[in-house]
Amino acid sequence: MSDFKPTYLPSRRPAEVVDCRELTDGVVRLTLRDEFIAANARPAQFVNLYTTNEQRLSPRPFGVCQAEGDTFTLMFAVVGKGTEEFRHLRPGQTVDVLGPLGHGFDLTRSANYVLVGGGLGVPPLIRTAQELKGREDAGCTVLFGYRNVHFADDDASRWCDDVRSIDESEGNVVALLDRWAAENGITADRDGVLRPVAEGERPFVILTCGPLGMMKAVSAWARERGLETQASLESRMGCGFGTCVVCTVHTTRGILKTCHDGPVFNTAELEGWEAAR
């Protein structure tokens, strides 16, 4: 890692492709070399990728999944033209990146973090598990819901001993949460009050990322049990770094930008969020 301390952050720049492979049909893990991102990307921060097709100038934001040495990985689903292009990246090629961007999960508390992910919401949670691995004062449980193939369990298991997952044939991620809650003696009584945390025990904090419906269900589930939830949101972005104001979200703190003030928000501050849509 270099000692160079520039006044200004590096802006958009090419990053070398180290590896690019399909984990399952249409889900790709991309490893890129960029010292700055590898050294600085906090859990749930994201990077913009840019296509080489000069007709497509908008950023494609992706949560950083893992960071090691001077490389980092992303994990993405092929859903449109940009991801279709990135799927075909090969080692030695470059792709333009900008980042790390946004504000990630707040992991400052000494807590047992429960990482609840669905579909392609799992990458930022894997980075979170990685970050928590070194922490003596924090615990980590991973609960992932997949459509079918459990594509991210291996990567998550590198950083967390307690990875559980489920797919559509078996149920959804809330079922996993229920099971986990039962094991940990967490119950929602009639008043939605959590069994009090025992003296000296760490509180539980839910971190979630995935489809909107899933995150809302998780947040509602947690609220009923008196647990804090931090959710990493998605939004169509015009810049990704706080300039264009196209990615707004209504919060108790006012209208904020998903890219710059988020993507992570405490769900308590998301106005009428669990009900809306």
Next chain:
Amino acid sequence: MSDFKPTYLPSRRPAEVVDCRELTDGVVRLTLRDEFIAANARPAQFVNLYTTNEQRLSPRPFGVCQAEGDTFTLMFAVVGKGTEEFRHLRPGQTVDVLGPLGHGFDLTRSANYVLVGGGLGVPPLIRTAQELKGREDAGCTVLFGYRNVHFADDDASRWCDDVRSIDESEGNVVALLDRWAAENGITADRDGVLRPVAEGERPFVILTCGPLGMMKAVSAWARERGLETQASLESRMGCGFGTCVVCTVHTTRGILKTCHDGPVFNTAELEGWEAAR
């Protein structure tokens, strides 16, 4: 070569890059594989190349320089964004091509063809020399004018025994023509009448391609000596195959399209051409 006789010509398609090398600073020889172009490109016909930059959709026309087997070569100067891109093509990559396009030199006469080229006008003339090589009823002399490096002499010499060239430090191509004329007893008398072609001797025909000023000078020189000149013209093109009518040229036959009716025109039919501009 395949026996397939389709009803319709192949349209725009990718061609494999076989070789791409810089002959001198900013002049590139590009070898592409395309059976159809290799088999069909007549002298002074051209092909369109298309960039991969999706902001640049206009065709880049280039005269076919040589055709061998299922490959053909182009020779181009790096002058702008498209040629800058093509300069970096590497074997195994592809580039989109369309062609062969246009009407080339009329070589039906039994004649001694004098190929007068300047700068990047030489490629179609090299293809012409190649075509004439097999002809018992035709002669071929190549006269090339360069800015400095004689980059195309080697390629021309593959097809023609009589290649002469000149660069700016030595004079211009009209000086070469003068020398050639003297050797061949061609003189312009006061009335601009050529020494009559002797019985049984083949007439001389000038074929020229290069900068406009050069072609006009060559055409004027030839007219003074009673020689026919065919010139291969350039024009900014919108399609290259006769649809968009942006490449017009005024002729005695009316307003014609450089791409479809040319690029080769007998200079006698180009209205006020030698004088204009």
Next chain:
Amino acid sequence: MSGTTMTQTAQAATQAAQGQAQGGQQLPCYFDANRTFTWHHKTQVAGVEWKNPVGTASGTFNFDAVRPFYDVSQLGAVSTKGVSPVPWEGNPVPRTAETPAGSVNSVGLQNPGVDDYLVNDLPRLKAAGATVITNVAGHSDDDYAEVVSKLADHESDMLEINVSCPNVSADGLSTGTDPVALKRLVKRLRPLTDKPMIVKLTPNVTDIRPIAEACIEGGADALSMINTFVGMRFDIRTGKPILANITGGVSGPCVHPMALAFVYKTRQAFPEIPIIGIGGISTGEDALEFLYAGANAVEVGSAALADPVAPLRIACELDALLDQRPELAQALEEGRTWQS
């Protein structure tokens, strides 16, 4: 709506068009016109049936130029180069300059005139089996009237009155920007022919709705939009405009989002009038967006300059997309649209 031939063929075409991936670079499209086409989804424009919703746009189709590349009768329709009463020379060269994801041209409606058209172009196009839209150009109301009268007894399937070309009049403006003049013109042309009359509109206006209204009130059977935007480029070596005519008309993918808004706004204001969407179409998906905006059909322009077979490829891609959208396909077939 029969046979699986086309479904398969069109899918193959679409796949080929989307390109097979190769080391991060998309293989450019290669569409083979040497095959049999079966169309599943026709449309209607002002009562005229198109065998598919994809036509060519005026000035970007030339029979002699493209007949070596594909069977023009397979298109929904072909719109010809603008035809004027007498031959027009057009503008000096250079007439084209490249722009980001587009180009700007100043052809200036060069054409050999209506008499030549009726002898040399139209009969051959009809003999080739094409559904022909004759595009009509003029410098004055008299010009238009003369051409429309001469066309009335000949075999075009539709007329398309170009009131929008920014090249011809002194400062790039045209009848198409003035509702009063436009209504007068359309009213005058209406009785001169029984053929369905499309009026083709310019985007260089503040509000398209009064313009569209003028056409409808004047008796237009359909609208097509958009023609080109006024634009220009400079040569940074000389500091001079690239086009000899200084300004020209911008077209290509760059105008697609604007063209969609023109069609959508017109459709919202006028639920019934048939609309042909034009502007920046280079894939079946681009065409589909126009159908969702409320168009009955589309015309492909600049894309046909970058690849002569593009209109046919796009027709194939759209046919496959419509296979998956029976509701939209049904509406078009019945002369309705997605928005009506």
Next chain:
Amino acid sequence: MSGTTMTQTAQAATQAAQGQAQGGQQLPCYFDANRTFTWHHKTQVAGVEWKNPVGTASGTFNFDAVRPFYDVSQLGAVSTKGVSPVPWEGNPVPRTAETPAGSVNSVGLQNPGVDDYLVNDLPRLKAAGATVITNVAGHSDDDYAEVVSKLADHESDMLEINVSCPNVSADGLSTGTDPVALKRLVKRLRPLTDKPMIVKLTPNVTDIRPIAEACIEGGADALSMINTFVGMRFDIRTGKPILANITGGVSGPCVHPMALAFVYKTRQAFPEIPIIGIGGISTGEDALEFLYAGANAVEVGSAALADPVAPLRIACELDALLDQRPELAQALEEGRTWQS
């Protein structure tokens, strides 16, 4: 005009920006803002000196967002997000969709209002050494008057009256399309401030000249153009518009040729009025074309969304291009243009 530092640096920057070639693929640009800048070529806009001719366009510059990336005082000027009398919420999301070589946005002028601006934004921008153009937004003449009055005693260097945003009013039209309303507005604002007042024009008009004339007669010190074109996109999976607001404003490289024509036509009609060229600039060469069209300066918009340092990179590239064009550089420095 001293020192060779910048010439070399700017050339290096330009080369980096043009990309080093690598196996047929251009290496994307990488501009390093961690260095010292020396500018050779300043310009003047309505008597205000810009240290170079490149500013940022309104809505595509946010101090907090870009200060980590570069020193904003190095730009010719920065135009702020439109400021309204009270906070505006803007439109619902999604507010952006991709278009060919551009994008369409429907932010709807969200901003925290002029009082917040005067406390939180302006002082910090000035403290950072920026030349500040405060962009003014309004739904009514009163709105504009209120903002301009409040700004009058504060430290912006120029005001830019946005009479053109297609997002705010019901159907995407605005004061900027009506010469009478526009002249009335500018006349009313003129006496409210001593600051140089730029009027920013919309391209969604039939003819820019009467619009420009209205501004000049109303007392505008300068014009900036263009704002965005009305456009939209559809989601082909749902058949619905992508933007929650249905239509939005199109910007990016796609509008460059149109923007050049707007500037050129205005300059031909009005040789004296200072003009800031805006639209589709993503390289120094794009900016240079505006100067050849007759602009005194330029503003960079969308390019700054695809790369925060783009305006500074473009300023470097343009500085190097002007080194080779002493005549043009001289004209700008003296407050003249290439066309005057």
